Amino acid sequence: MKKALHFGAGNIGRGFIGLLLHQAGYEVVFADVVPTLVEQLLAEKAYRVITLDDDVQEERVTGVRACLLDSDACRQEVIDADVITTAVGLGNLGGVSAVIADGLRLRKEQKQEAPINILACENAIRATSQLKERVLARVDDSLREWIDTHVGFVDVAVDRIAPNREGYATQPLDCVVERFFEWDIEEPALKGTLDIPGATFVQDLNPFLERKLFMLNGAHATAAYAGFFKHYRTVLEAMQDAEIASLVADVQMEAAEGLKHRYPSLSLDMLRTYAQAVRARFLNPHIQDDVARVGRDPLRKLSADDRLVGPLRLALAAKVKTPALIRAIAFGFHYNNPSDEAASKIQAEIQQFGIENTVKRITGLSESSIVDAIAEQYHALLRASHSDATHGNEV
Known part of the structure; x- marks a missing residue:
């Protein structure tokens, strides 16, 4: 044997x-x-x-x-x-x-x-x-x-x-x-x-490594940051919110377009099937994933090659519009969790240097139109978070 x-x-x-x-x-x-x-x-x-x-x-x-x-x-x-x-x-x-x-x-x-x-x-x-x-x-x-x-x-x-x-x-x-x-x-x-x-x-592991990081981990982070904004405790609760589920699906497909452009061996049908399987996992009633655990350490998760900015770069290189990824990244910068040291550092930096400069430093993005779009979404979230109906805010 x-x-x-x-x-x-x-x-x-x-x-x-x-x-x-x-x-x-x-x-x-x-x-x-x-x-x-x-x-x-x-x-x-x-x-x-x-x-x-x-x-x-x-x-x-x-x-x-x-x-x-x-x-x-x-x-x-x-x-x-x-x-x-x-x-x-x-x-x-x-x-x-x-x-x-x-x-x-x-x-x-x-x-x-x-x-x-x-x-x-x-x-x-x-x-x-x-x-x-x-x-x-x-x-x-x-x-x-x-x-x-x-x-x-x-x-x-x-x-x-x-x-x-x-x-x-x-x-x-x-x-x-x-x-x-x-x-x-x-x-x-x-x-x-x-x-x-x-x-x-x-034959080549790289497409599969990036597929997982961008379409699974990126989707997971999106659900966590949007879920935290809407006061959900778990990813399961967040994914049962139709607006968050729609945002997660859109993030995945923008990432898929970028991956297909970089790796022609990955078909959109294959990536779409993978995305659906990932979302089904998030809805498994036996798995209670806390949004604070999934969203932990946004300094790393918002960095240049990680799960949200990495697919944004790929999609931009493929000339794909990226409203969902920009929205997801804005949720990450709005992740104001006092129990998360990295999140607190980001909030302190925003207070000191402004959202645009903070986005540039953490993400490595330099294109002004993209940085401005993230900042615009961030300010929209900030305004919404100050309202009396935070839990009902649209994503």
Whole structure:
């Protein structure tokens, strides 16, 4: 049986990556830093995945093993693994890279000639490339040469929500996930072949990375900032508002036009279908996403290449009109949440330097007509927020 070593036995590790590897016929070995979690997996050798959609479904993952991440046993597991995956968070890849480097050294010493592929399934752009840099920084020239021949460092894009377990999970190892998932794998970097049903193998990952950032994360931020303006608590509540739902859909299609212009391989029909699936996820009644969490850190989310200004730039390059994106960005600058440090910094900067200068500095936009359009929308929101009927304001 093929073997997969997966770093990170949390809800996403077990309920997403581990589940798909199990379904693909791999023996799954989890490596984690939490001793009690490792002990539970060793004792049970199985766990349930509870999927939330219109109905609730369960699937049992069996035959699993586990080890502590920074252990000799974990390093030994690298020797005969066919694939290594991670879901530990970008900031924790340093510790993972040390174990992988040691394991690959043992693999070379034992003359293991079979190829191995490493996929960092993190919520970050090209996380595997970042992991590769960390691994290679720990090896000598001889091992580096062996790695170049035998190891595929394969960038991926992953997407699946693990909602709150409360009310669904009854056992400690139960995982709760949404129905939708996406695992895009950049095929040219593979050593040998990899067969994971449910995953999508692509020649160039960039279109899929930007599609997710602009049409999912951008839409999510739009719903959050507009929802906060209208005093909704969750994204679900915001998306049940017809005006906000319409704005989110328009933001997605403006982004889609820009993506199609930049990446001709992405058809508008494909992008439209993706957009509809994203909005359906936002309306999943089992997922209660707080608008303050989704909107957190607008300094980053309004920056030049991120989820709202990035698609605006693409759309402008494609000569597409962008009223929805401009409106969404204005909502972001109006996001006056005192509990959000970044939002408070933006409000202080607007007070000191004005909205136009603040927009230019944070977004990197310089075209006066676009900056003025954002400022105009911002002032309209400011006027509306001062009225007595804020909750009923139009979006």
